[in-house]
Amino acid sequence: MPSYVDEGIVLRRVDYGESDRVLTVLTRHHGKVGVLARGVRKAGSRLAANTDLFTRSTLQLARGRGELEVLTEARRLGAVTSLGDARRSACASLCAELADHALEPGHPLDEGLYDLVAEALADCADPARDPRAAVVWFAQRMLDRLGYAPELHVCASCGSRLEERPARFSAAAGGLLCPVCAPRDVEGVDCPVTAIKVLRVAAAGDAGLYARLRLAPEVLAVLEQVLERELARHIDRRLRSLDVLRSLL
Ligand SMILES: [Zn+2]
Numbered sequence: 001m002p003s004y005v006d007e008g009i010v011l012r013r014v015d016y017g018e019s020d021r022v023l024t025v026l027t028r029h030h031g032k033v034g035v036l037a038r039g040v041r042k043a044g045s046r047l048a049a050n051t052d053l054f055t056r057s058t059l060q061l062a063r064g065r066g067e068l069e070v071l072t073e074a075r076r077l078g079a080v081t082s083l084g085d086a087r088r089s090a091c092a093s094l095c096a097e098l099a100d101h102a103l104e105p106g107h108p109l110d111e112g113l114y115d116l117v118a119e120a121l122a123d124c125a126d127p128a129r130d131p132r133a134a135v136v137w138f139a140q141r142m143l144d145r146l147g148y149a150p151e152l153h154v155c156a157s158c159g160s161r162l163e164e165r166p167a168r169f170s171a172a173a174g175g176l177l178c179p180v181c182a183p184r185d186v187e188g189v190d191c192p193v194t195a196i197k198v199l200r201v202a203a204a205g206d207a208g209l210y211a212r213l214r215l216a217p218e219v220l221a222v223l224e225q226v227l228e229r230e231l232a233r234h235i236d237r238r239l240r241s242l243d244v245l246r247s248l249l
Helices: 086-102 113-125 131-145 193-204 207-212 217-234 240-248
Strands: 003-016 020-027 031-037 056-063 069-076 167-170 175-177 189-191
Touching: 003 031, 003 086, 003 113, 020 086, 020 113, 031 056, 086 113, 086 131, 086 240, 113 131, 131 193, 131 207, 131 217, 167 217, 189 193, 189 217, 193 207, 193 217, 217 240
Parallel strands: 031 069
Antiparallel strands: 003 020, 003 056, 020 031, 056 069, 167 175, 167 189
16 A cells, blocks of 8 residues: 655544544645544554644555555654643644534645644643633634635725724624624624734734733633634534533633
8 A cells, every 4th residue: 555654633533443543634735634543442552642632743644445544653743742621622622623624635735724723732732821812813813714804994794994992793794893784793792892902913813912912701702702603604513612612611
């Protein structure tokens, strides 16, 4: 069987058969691939620790006859990252689930996308970072790359310039609404000025500035509602991890 080596992150894994697992792996050069990891659930499996969820590894993959590649070797990159608590773990799951649903299998990734996912998962594990803020950043950057960047500077409905004041976010309209248009979306999320500023920093892609922001829990809650509406509209499904995260707050 022809084989190749690539770097990858395990986004999802499902037990299969007696001792195998089917992994959904995001690879740097081959995009999202399905991988059969034989025998990884056996005690002492050499591959097990190197195919943990959200782990970055160098993988040797053989092209199988079916749709799955077959894992023949895995070597973890960097130290073992511990997610520490259930909240960090839920945030990492949300990033992985979003990446999994947003990306088609078998297509090479756009430049920088692999690193965006890898950095989001690292941020979720970083004790110096708030994992909820990392999720908001990642999801907004991801939606932007998918072509769903929201309108945040003029009204998404009538195009009038937005004043420096709270505004309603409408996923249906594709961004913030002016006070005149706001009543058109009763499902919209009312955003305070601080939340709007955070959305604008994320939209501008300024990672350094975003990392320095200290986001109050009530601002994060608003941003998560915005995110939830955007995902429901653009990814066309409810992400299970978002419910898990909610239940932990
Ligand atoms: Zn308007």
